[in-house]
Amino acid sequence: MAVIMEVSVVPLGTGSPSVSRYVAKCLEVVKDAGVAYQLTPMGTILEGELDELLSLVRRLHEVPFGAGAVRVVTTVKIDDRRDKAATMAGKVRAVEEKLES
């Protein structure tokens, strides 16, 4: 059963406040992994099997080090629901259906 996971990988102490080049390198790793994902302005949301996603997080965490960073803060939030199948699209739809029209 799939979990939904939000990941943010941020290098500290780089000389520039912009981190988009590191995020782009991470996103390429996500694309290569072939898992469902959604890039948001605050992180990347993944959908898939938990162990597969944790293994992907491990690789993503390494990306900024490979690009020269010496300190990386990675934040992961796992939403794992086992009473019914959960998907990224389904979670958003469940909220939108309950909006008062």
Added chain:
Amino acid sequence: MAVIMEVSVVPLGTGSPSVSRYVAKCLEVVKDAGVAYQLTPMGTILEGELDELLSLVRRLHEVPFGAGAVRVVTTVKIDDRRDKAATMAGKVRAVEEKLES
């Protein structure tokens, strides 16, 4: 200058693992506030003036209590960049432009 903020408001100890009805009530408050927002599978992302958004967070945090919850965990991440204007769309675009094609 605008900040980008991600907010998640979650009630604990309700009898059901589903929290979408609480999220929908929060989203109605966001819509009424008239700020730019994006609903994601893991939270809501807001764009606007910092003090306005913090005041909105304060109201969102109260929503599940008004719907019967007795414990609420609210998570807020503020991304505030003052060397250049930041927008939700601009942050995603900056990453996509750097992807190797």
Added chain:
Amino acid sequence: MAVIMEVSVVPLGTGSPSVSRYVAKCLEVVKDAGVAYQLTPMGTILEGELDELLSLVRRLHEVPFGAGAVRVVTTVKIDDRRDKAATMAGKVRAVEEKLES
């Protein structure tokens, strides 16, 4: 009734991977505010009235900008329980009492 809040204020793009001097400046603001707090290796935990703490967070978020940073990411987690009084010490004690000896 008091809430428990965890706060982390991190500058990006400072050129040095160390951020302890920014954290120390924040901690001085916390001390001056006179609220109960606990410094941990991953953030600062506060205990107090919600509006007072949110106002303090607003001031903490400004600290690295005052020290030269141009981008700051502030993360806040609010734990608000209204069925009984919650304290930092009480939360830890509730866990320790349930450990199998």
Added chain:
Amino acid sequence: MAVIMEVSVVPLGTGSPSVSRYVAKCLEVVKDAGVAYQLTPMGTILEGELDELLSLVRRLHEVPFGAGAVRVVTTVKIDDRRDKAATMAGKVRAVEEKLES
């Protein structure tokens, strides 16, 4: 080289706002793992080798399911610094040394 990691494992929809019995079960798994840890009012902070800690997180995430929960939200923050050795005690000390006396 060690990383510092903060972990929070929270069951949703349990019917009771108290989650300390789940946290206690997690803490027993942490103790059995033999890694350095610090229980805080908002989570558990771990210090150790990254892969070992990720494997521990995977086991911690499973604990509330084993105790009857059907939905679990696990949050992990990894602070990984490779330019110098980092410890939980050293991070707190670095801040306290910079406080104006």
